[in-house]
Amino acid sequence: AMKAAVLIQRWYRQYVARMEVRRRCTWTIFQSIEYAGEQDQIKLQNFFTYLMDHFTPTNSKQRDLISHIFTEDEVYKQTELEKYCDHETIELPESYTGPHIDFPLTAAHAAALVEAFRHKQQLHARYVLQLLHETLKHLKLLPNINRVSTCFCEEITICGDLHGQLDDLLLIFYKNGLPSVEKPYIFNGDYVDRGKNSIEILLILFAFLLVYPNEVHLNRGNHEDYIVNLRYGFTKDVMQKYKVHGRKIHKLLQIVFSWMPLATVIDQKVLITHGGISDTTDLDIIAKVDRHKVLAFTDASNSFLTAECLKALSIRGGRTSEGNIQTTSMDSRLSLKSLSLSSTPCYSPGTRKRSPHSISRKVRRSVEEELEKCRRQVGFSTPYENGKFSLSFSESDSESFEVCESDNAEWKQIVDILWSDPMHQEGCVPNAVRGGGCYYGPDVTEKVLSRHNLQLLIRSHECKQDGYEFCHNRKVLTVFSASNYYELGSNRGAYVKLGPDLIPHLVQYQVSRTTRKLTMKQRVSRVERSALRALREQLFSHKSDLISAFKKYDKNKTGRIPLNDWATVVESVLQLGLPWRVLRSQLVQSAPEGLLQYHAWFHDLAIEQPTAEHVHQSLLETLYRNRSNLETIFRIIDSDNSGLVSFEEFCQTWKLLSSHLNMEISNEAISDLARSIDFNKDGSIDINEFLEAFRLVDKIHYTERE
Amino acid sequence: MGKSQCKQSYITTSLLELTGKTCVISGKEKTVSWQREKNKMADEKESAEAMISEIHKQITDAFDVFDHEFNKTVDVREVGTIIRSLGCCPSEGELHDLLAEIEEEEPTGYIRFEKFLPTMTKVLMERRYRPIPEDVLLRAFEVLDQEKKGHLEPEELTKYMSEEGEPFTQEEMEEMLSAAVDPDKNVILYKDYVAMMTVEDN
Numbered sequence: 001a002m003k004a005a006v007l008i009q010r011w012y013r014q015y016v017a018r019m020e021v022r023r024r025c026t027w028t029i030f031q032s033i034e035y036a037g038e039q040d041q042i043k044l045q046n047f048f049t050y051l052m053d054h055f056t057p058t059n060s061k062q063r064d065l066i067s068h069i070f071t072e073d074e075v076y077k078q079t080e081l082e083k084y085c086d087h088e089t090i091e092l093p094e095s096y097t098g099p100h101i102d103f104p105l106t107a108a109h110a111a112a113l114v115e116a117f118r119h120k121q122q123l124h125a126r127y128v129l130q131l132l133h134e135t136l137k138h139l140k141l142l143p144n145i146n147r148v149s150t151c152f153c154e155e156i157t158i159c160g161d162l163h164g165q166l167d168d169l170l171l172i173f174y175k176n177g178l179p180s181v182e183k184p185y186i187f188n189g190d191y192v193d194r195g196k197n198s199i200e201i202l203l204i205l206f207a208f209l210l211v212y213p214n215e216v217h218l219n220r221g222n223h224e225d226y227i228v229n230l231r232y233g234f235t236k237d238v239m240q241k242y243k244v245h246g247r248k249i250h251k252l253l254q255i256v257f258s259w260m261p262l263a264t265v266i267d268q269k270v271l272i273t274h275g276g277i278s279d280t281t282d283l284d285i286i287a288k289v290d291r292h293k294v295l296a297f298t299d300a301s302n303s304f305l306t307a308e309c310l311k312a313l314s315i316r317g318g319r320t321s322e323g324n325i326q327t328t329s330m331d332s333r334l335s336l337k338s339l340s341l342s343s344t345p346c347y348s349p350g351t352r353k354r355s356p357h358s359i360s361r362k363v364r365r366s367v368e369e370e371l372e373k374c375r376r377q378v379g380f381s382t383p384y385e386n387g388k389f390s391l392s393f394s395e396s397d398s399e400s401f402e403v404c405e406s407d408n409a410e411w412k413q414i415v416d417i418l419w420s421d422p423m424h425q426e427g428c429v430p431n432a433v434r435g436g437g438c439y440y441g442p443d444v445t446e447k448v449l450s451r452h453n454l455q456l457l458i459r460s461h462e463c464k465q466d467g468y469e470f471c472h473n474r475k476v477l478t479v480f481s482a483s484n485y486y487e488l489g490s491n492r493g494a495y496v497k498l499g500p501d502l503i504p505h506l507v508q509y510q511v512s513r514t515t516r517k518l519t520m521k522q523r524v525s526r527v528e529r530s531a532l533r534a535l536r537e538q539l540f541s542h543k544s545d546l547i548s549a550f551k552k553y554d555k556n557k558t559g560r561i562p563l564n565d566w567a568t569v570v571e572s573v574l575q576l577g578l579p580w581r582v583l584r585s586q587l588v589q590s591a592p593e594g595l596l597q598y599h600a601w602f603h604d605l606a607i608e609q610p611t612a613e614h615v616h617q618s619l620l621e622t623l624y625r626n627r628s629n630l631e632t633i634f635r636i637i638d639s640d641n642s643g644l645v646s647f648e649e650f651c652q653t654w655k656l657l658s659s660h661l662n663m664e665i666s667n668e669a670i671s672d673l674a675r676s677i678d679f680n681k682d683g684s685i686d687i688n689e690f691l692e693a694f695r696l697v698d699k700i701h702y703t704e705r706e
Numbered sequence: 707m708g709k710s711q712c713k714q715s716y717i718t719t720s721l722l723e724l725t726g727k728t729c730v731i732s733g734k735e736k737t738v739s740w741q742r743e744k745n746k747m748a749d750e751k752e753s754a755e756a757m758i759s760e761i762h763k764q765i766t767d768a769f770d771v772f773d774h775e776f777n778k779t780v781d782v783r784e785v786g787t788i789i790r791s792l793g794c795c796p797s798e799g800e801l802h803d804l805l806a807e808i809e810e811e812e813p814t815g816y817i818r819f820e821k822f823l824p825t826m827t828k829v830l831m832e833r834r835y836r837p838i839p840e841d842v843l844l845r846a847f848e849v850l851d852q853e854k855k856g857h858l859e860p861e862e863l864t865k866y867m868s869e870e871g872e873p874f875t876q877e878e879m880e881e882m883l884s885a886a887v888d889p890d891k892n893v894i895l896y897k898d899y900v901a902m903m904t905v906e907d908n
Contacts, residue, residue, distance in 0.1 A: 004849035005871035010797045011838045012874075012882060015903060017790030024771050424775040564760045567767075579767035582791065 022528055025582055027465060029531040030486040032576040033538065090126040090245060101127050101207075103134055110207040111178060117200040118170055125245035128203065132252045135206040138213060139259040144291050145283060146217045146264040148186070150500045153215075158186045158272060158496040160460030160468075160479035161221065164195025164237070167511040168482055168493050169204065175509060176495065179208045179216050186264050188460045188479070189221020189274035189418070193232035195482070199241060202253075220260035221274040222418045222436070222461070226253075258292040262417060265454075269502055272458045276476070277448045278416035278438045279428040280409075286417065289410040421462060422476050442472040449475060456504070458496060467494025467508045483510045487530040532586055538574060539587070543602055545573045550598045560595040563588070758827065765826050768792050769819055778819040782809065785817050789826065794835035798872040804829070840904045847896035857893040 099116035101109045101123075113123065123131075150156060157176055162169055179185045187205055192198035208216045222228065229235045238253070239246040263273035263286065271283075419437025423429075426441040445457060457476045463485045469478045483493035489512075497505045539546065546569065551557075553565045561569075566588065567580035588596060768788050772780040780788065785808065786801050796804065808821050829835065850866050851858055860883055867874045867882070874882070886894045 002870050004846040005866045006797055007838060007843070007846040008850075009867060009872050009874065010795055011843055012878070013786070013798070014790040014795040014837065016878070016881070017787040020787050021768070021771060021791040028771070424777070564756065564763075567763070579771050581764045581767040582771060 021582060022586075025579060026528045026531040027490070028578060029535050029576075029583075030490065031463070032578055033531075033534050090124075090129065092124055092126055096124055098122055098124055099127075101131065103130065105131075105134070105207055105210045107180070107211050110204070110211050113204055113207050114170070114173065114178070117166060117197070117204065122241060123200075123203055125242050125249060128199075128242070128249055129245070129252060131203060131206055131210075132249070132256055134210055136252070136256050136259060138210060139256065139261075140292075142259075142261050143287065144262050144289060145287050146186075146219075146261050147268070148184070148217060148264055148266050150267055150498065150502070153182060153184050155497045155499045155505075156184045156186060156266060158188060158458055158479060158498065160188050160481040160493075160495070161190035161463075162187075162195070162201055163190055163223070163482045163485065164192055164198035164201060164234070165482045165485075165511070166195070166197035166200050168509075169201055171493075171509055171511055172481065172495055175507065176497075179212055181212065181215060184212075184215035184217075186217045186266075186272055187219065188272055188458070189219045190223045190460060191218075191221065192234040192237075193223045193229060196237065198234045198237050199249075217264050218260055219264055219272065219274055220257065220262055220418065222434075224257040224260055226250075226257070255292070260291075262286060262291055262414060266498060267500075267502060269454055270456045270458060270498065271449075271452070271454050273417045274459060275416070275418045275437050275461045276420040276422055276457065276459045277440055277444065278412075278420055279440065279444045279447065281413060281416055281448050283452050285410060286413050289414065291414065419461075422459075422471050422478070424471070442475070445472045445475050455502065458504070463491060464494075465491045467492040468496070468506050477504055479506075484512070487527045488512065490527045490530075528586075535578075535583075536587070538576070539570070540602070542573055546570065547598065547602070549573055554598075558595075559599060560597050563596055566596050566598075758831075761827055761830050762823065764792065765823055765830070766819075769822060773819075779816040780819075780822075782813070782815055782817050785822070788822075789829070789835075792826070792830065793837065794829060795837040796835040800835060840900060843904070844897065844900050847900065851896070856897070857891075857895050859893055860887055863894055 098121045099109075099112050101113065116123070148156065157172075159169075159172060177183050185208070191201050191205060195201075205216070205218060209218060223232065223234070226235070235250060238250050242249055263271060263283070265271055265283075271277075415436050416438060419434050420431060421434070421437070421439055422445070423439040423441055426443040428441065428444045429439050431437045431439050449455065449457065455475070459476065459478055460480055462478055462480065463482070464478055464480050467480055467483065470476070471478070477496065479494055479496050480491075481493045481495055483491060485491055489510075492508045492510045494506050494508045497507065499505075549569045549572065550561055550566075553561045553569060563584065567584060570580050571578070588601065768791050769778075769780060771791075772784045772788055782805070785805060786796075789796065789801065789804065804825065807825050808817055810818070810821070847858070848854075850862065863886070864879055864883070868876075868879055883894075886896075886899045888895050888898075
């Protein structure tokens with residue numbers, strides 16, 4: 001009997017180990033795809049760069065389109081904008097059954113909002129705008145760095161990323177209590193994007209901010225940025241819920257975000273900020289900047305202007321910016337130090353942001369002139385630390401193109417604290433994965449904390465399996481409050497409680513719709529399925545590249561390659577840094593004699609095709625692969641956020657994108673594509689329908705279906 | 707593809723060499739076929755090398771999954787998981803012995819890849835700790851089912867797993883029970899259980 005027992009135990013332990021590996025792999029898949037998505041942002045900027053570098057408009061239509069992309073239709077000063085987004089003129093319909101609020105706001109109003117949103121009601125646009133206006137008034141009074149003390153209360157609660165997941169916020173309030181005089185809260189950014197209740201979370205948090213101004217503190221996150229919102233879903237969320245007034249809300253939010261404080265310090269000992277730090281972080285500088293001048297860190301115009309500077313660089317360095325972007329694999333994180341400056345464009349030195357006015361003037365000017373100016377002003381060739389940056393000015397200031405040294409430093413300070421991630425190795429290297437901020441090592445943490453006499457850094461920005469993670473000798477604590485972020489069952493959420501002893505107590509939770517306890521196997525499988533689905537999509541969208549790479553290994557043209565080579569090929573094409581051999585069994589169904597029939601394999605991988613079947617295969621793939629870029633570009637073109645784009649704009653844009661991607665697209669193919677999309681009589685294309693046709697939905701929507 | 711096959715062709719070749727030498731008159735055909743044998747052996751050697759290289763890559767991939775700091779070390783407590791994920795099924799005792807080979811002289815709590823790779827390659831080449839076939843597993847359960855009921859009570863299984871052999875921790879026990887116990891009858895139908903679990907194994 002003992003032998004039997006040992007046998008079973010042996011077997012079972014192996015089974016468990018296999019589960020564990022699957023779980024880890026799944027996690028890695030999600031992370032690498034997420035970061036690859038953020039990499040897309042860089043690709044988008046490359047696209048604009050490319051336009052600037054190579055594109056000479058051959059006809060007036062194209063010229064119009066370009067100037068349209070790079071300028072804003074309506075150039076507003078902040079004050080004008082605020083006036084535009086007033087709420088007075090909006091009437092409340094009699095049929096409105098949602099919550100009512102009044103100013104000055106009371107705790108009862110805030111609590112009522114929470115309840116209303118819990119019951120899936122929607123706050124009327126009039127109230128939304130009113131609330132945003134009041135919030136803005138309050139935020140303008142706040143310093144860049146909130147200073148908080150624990151002597152007035154028992155404990156402060158600190159929450160991390162919420163990303164539009166209202167259920168998580170409700171769970172936190174349920175477990176921990178609503179914010180009040182006895183219960184102070186600090187929220188550490190990234191309230192919006194990805195989840196479907198972004199606006200509700202914002203409204204709740206702003207309401208409590210107004211009711212308890214001394215107890216509730218909100219830090220800005222990297223997602224409180226309108227360009228990021230265009231890509232990651234918050235803009236869509238707002239426009240869908242508030243069809244008529246969405247634009248006003250959207251614009252006002254831009255300003256509100258820019259006025260959010262950047263960090264909070266507790267008892268002068270604990271620093272709380274969204275991303276982290278860099279080796280040049282100086283709280284005194286940060287405290288003095290004009291934070292509201294930085295509307296967005298990833299401005300389209302930013303990358304546009306980067307182009308010339310990049311060109312200057314590339315002439316110097318002899319390499320184009322495009323070739324150096326692929327740095328998603330884990331190994332490349334280590335070799336970042338050796339990368340030349342030209343590989344981090346959107347974050348690169350020499351970006352000059354200017355007012356919309358000067359941009360349009362700029363477009364009319366010749367490129368050569370700009371290049372010259374740029375070369376003169378931008379004088380650097382050394383890595384990250386010596387880069388120069390500038391602020392984005394929302395008012396139309398002087399037309400001087402002088403790059404102000406101190407402005408650059410300030411901008412960099414802000415980007416660093418909002419975008420950086422900790423790493424295990426010592427040092428400080430640019431964060432090429434995110435495209436902004438840096439990776440900071442334990443030595444940097446030590447340096448910066450001791451410089452300011454701090455003992456702990458609490459940050460968010462990265463999803464963690466258990467909802468939190470200590471690193472750097474327990475000097476850095478990451479807290480992430482969006483549970484089930486990638487998929488139901490993928491991770492827990494957590495929040496931190498800090499008392500006067502400043503020892504962090506962590507509380508974990510997980511929102512789950514099913515109360516039945518899932519076995520480990522079920523939990524792992526579920527998350528894994530979702531990850532594998534995402535991965536299969538990635539594989540499919542790179543079909544042509546993969547096939548041509550396979551063919552290189554299949555010299556005898558048998559249509560088969562050894563499984564050994566499969567992994568090598570896949571990694572070299574996708575560059576996701578995943579353990580392909582470990583994943584192989586999940587992705588490859590059958591391989592008789594160790595040989596894979598790659599054509600058949602793709603057939604198995606096939607995802608549902610969109611309706612436009614007659615469109616050229618590679619066009620489809622490219623569309624699919626670049627869908628997030630496409631979506632963002634379309635949304636920029638669609639300046640009135642109506643979801644409609646003219647037929648011509650569509651064709652022009654697609655042509656531009658395809659020439660950038662070195663694709664041969666005939667006019668016919670594009671017109672075919674356009675015609676196959678439902679567009680109404682006046683020749684405009686419904687972007688939303690178009691993108692939906694490609695299943696361009698967030699991962700969240702997968703769970704909605706379940 | 708193993709050592710024995712290699713040996714065989716070697717013997718054949720040397721035999722041929724011998725015959726080639728003594729029967730030189732038999733002519734071209736014999737020498738040609740000897741040449742073919744030599745080529746074949748070269749090919750086999752090449753594919754042996756390819757196989758080793760493939761094994762190395764597999765081990766590297768599995769190792770990297772647990773290398774959180776990207777410095778080619780893993781926590782010693784995760785080594786068991788890595789070894790098992792590569793298809794081996796050692797008992798705790800065997801794992802312990804293996805660890806002794808891989809660990810540093812002064813145990814640091816970390817295992818370095820340089821030590822892990824050669825040991826693991828040997829394990830895989832020699833096909834040590836093979837996984838247990840379904841029928842053997844079933845028989846093991848049947849042994850525990852002394853009354854030959856066709857099923858096991860949860861208490862029975864718990865007793866065996868937690869007291870005999872290399873006992874389970876409470877966590878392991880709970881986890882196993884949650885999947886193994888049939889919710890309606892509250893017993894472990896081990897035949898079904900084994901069938902279900904082995905289906906997923908590739």
